[in-house]
Amino acid sequence: MRGLKIITVGRIRKGFAKEAFSFYLKKIEYYCQVEVLIVRDIREDSIPLRLEKEAGLILERVVPKDQVIVLDRDGKAFCSEDFSSRLERWQEDPGRFPCFIIGGAYGLSDRVKSRADLLMSLGPMTLPHELATVVLMEQIYRGHTILGKHPYHH
Numbered sequence: 001m002r003g004l005k006i007i008t009v010g011r012i013r014k015g016f017a018k019e020a021f022s023f024y025l026k027k028i029e030y031y032c033q034v035e036v037l038i039v040r041d042i043r044e045d046s047i048p049l050r051l052e053k054e055a056g057l058i059l060e061r062v063v064p065k066d067q068v069i070v071l072d073r074d075g076k077a078f079c080s081e082d083f084s085s086r087l088e089r090w091q092e093d094p095g096r097f098p099c100f101i102i103g104g105a106y107g108l109s110d111r112v113k114s115r116a117d118l119l120m121s122l123g124p125m126t127l128p129h130e131l132a133t134v135v136l137m138e139q140i141y142r143g144h145t146i147l148g149k150h151p152y153h154h
Contacts, residue, residue, distance in 0.1 A: 002091050003033030004140070007061055008133050009054050009104030010041035017130040024137035031144040032091060037061050041104040051109035058101060058112055066099035068116045070108060071132060075119030080153060084143035102133050 012018045028034050039057035044050035062068060067090050078086065090098035101112060105128075113119060122135050145152040 002097070003035060004091065005035045005037065005066065005097060005099040006102070006133070006136070007037045007039065007058055007099065008102040008129060009039050009058070009108075010129055011038055012130045012133060014130055017134050020134045021130075021137055024134065024141050027141045028137065028144065031141075031148070047106050048109075051106060052111070054104060055109040055111045058108075059115060062099060062101075062115060063097075065095065065097050067093065067096040067118075068099050068101060069118045069120050070101045070113055070116035071103070071122060071136065072108065072113060072116075072119045073121050073124055073126060075121040077121045077123060080139060080142050081146060083139055084146040087140065087143040088147055100136060102129055102136065104129055 012021050025034060025036070039054060039061070042050045042053040042057075044053065069090075087098070090096065101108065101116070103112070122132060122139075127135065142153050144150075
């Protein structure tokens with residue numbers, strides 16, 4: 001399998017999330033290459049202006065061949081098995097490259113969402129971006145173990 005890209009707004013600062021992120025990153029890299037791009041979170045009083053500035057930083061890292069999957073609570077939710085199947089299709093498509101985008105504290109602008117090939121939800125609850133990143137990493141790892149028939153997913 002080829003690799004994937006993750007674009008996230010803001011660094012993971014909290015110890016538990018940083019540790020979990022590193023843990024799952026190493027696990028995923030056994031199966032595929034992972035490019036993690038962190039864009040800085042903008043400090044701006046105006047939320048719409050903040051989101052637009054972050055959108056510019058995000059979208060300049062997206063290339064035409066990217067299969068853009070934006071995490072959004074209003075997106076489509078998948079069970080782990082269905083996500084695993086999609087992950088396999090995304091990674092095996094020679095013309096596309098899976099690119100997951102996770103917003104910052106105030107989410108993502110409509111401009112980023114409109115670039116998405118898929119809006120994907122981790123569930124209806126709002127999660128801090130650090131935790132959403134860890135949950136995504138765990139599900140990517142779980143997806144690979146499902147494909148590899150590894151006992152991690154039971």
